Amino acid sequence: MRIIFAGTPPFAAAALNALADAGHEIVLVLTQPDRPAGRGMKLTPSAVKQAALARGLAVSQPASLKTQEAQAELREANADVMVVAAYGLILPQAVLDLPRLGCLNIHASLLPRWRGAAPIQRAILAGDTETGITIMQMDAGLDTGAMLSKVALPIGDADTAASLHDALAVAGADAIVAALAHLADLAPVAQNDTLATYAAKLSKEEAQLDWRQPAAALARAVRAYCPVPGAWTLLDGAPLKIWAARAVDGAGEAGEILRADGDQLVVACGAGALALLELQPAGSKRMTAQAFLAGRPCAPGTHLGR
Structure with a gap:
């Protein structure tokens, strides 16, 4: 043909x-x-x-x-x-x-x-x-x-x-x-x-995670925006991309870091919490949560999205 x-x-x-x-x-x-x-x-x-x-x-x-x-x-x-x-x-x-x-x-x-x-x-x-x-x-x-x-x-x-x-x-x-x-x-x-x-066509703006959303919805967003445009949030005013995450149990103020030690970086959501598994700070490469925390300690109580 x-x-x-x-x-x-x-x-x-x-x-x-x-x-x-x-x-x-x-x-x-x-x-x-x-x-x-x-x-x-x-x-x-x-x-x-x-x-x-x-x-x-x-x-x-x-x-x-x-x-x-x-x-x-x-x-x-x-x-x-x-x-x-x-x-x-x-x-x-x-x-x-x-x-x-x-x-x-x-x-x-x-x-x-x-x-x-x-x-x-x-x-x-x-x-x-x-x-x-x-x-x-x-x-x-x-x-x-x-x-x-x-x-x-x-x-x-x-x-x-x-x-x-x-x-x-x-x-x-x-x-x-x-x-x-x-x-x-x-x-x-x-x-x-x-x-x-x-x-609708994707935009970088919509890929910014809204921590008021349920953890299950945010975990889907991380998967949906991988690799483009890439889910992201703010840490101390700087963009932080999130390449892999999963919903877990947890409660706190939306965007609050609940655990940040070893390979555990867990953030409170509107319902449940999100364990961040793979991240990429601005100007750096993708890395595991453990590698990220080794170079950038985050105290529980710190808020993402700000």
Whole structure:
């Protein structure tokens, strides 16, 4: 099958590689323009661009798909289908109408739950016990198209956004290959809009822990914001990232350090307490609570978040 593939991050690169390995003809790869990254802010190609170039595939990086030039390039590709995964650009109706078999999206949730930009993180934050992959027909709405197939995955108590992303990337790659192999037999199912939830884009500000929240909710937040943007709090006015934590028993004023000795750094929450397991002070590396306390003693009664 002749495919135009559109995607940007590693989640999408996994699907691109799977489609190529399955023998499909990838006639054009669309991805976001190179972005500054790393300490030197050097222009860096996306994971999808790197995967495409490694396979000798044609790559295009338009800033928009609304221009006549961009649409002409897609038209000339003469694709049977367009596969989209975390691309980052809106597909206008003129583009949606180009491929003979339409445009299919690989979405990292069980639609209609968690439409939008951050479905993996929002599922963890909400305490969902499962998520998955939905292959859907794209329309002009935000993840509103008819569903062709679904694959469910459990969310484990220790899953972070990073670990769940990796599992979903593999599941998404397998799901799109299977969907294209049986496309003629898949019956589109309309989404129930009344069950839809919105997965808003993440911000650094929301990743600041509110110690008035229950410990269980804060433990989920630490997992959901790992690795980006990273859960954080304040200690003596300086930011302190928290990479791993778990809910434990304990009571005190919200944000109060209850225990700070050996490998124990326990903070009171609105309900229960949070044991901080892995931290990163500003300007330093990630470290265990024990290593942190060895270099920065914290007296019980000290408050985080200030």
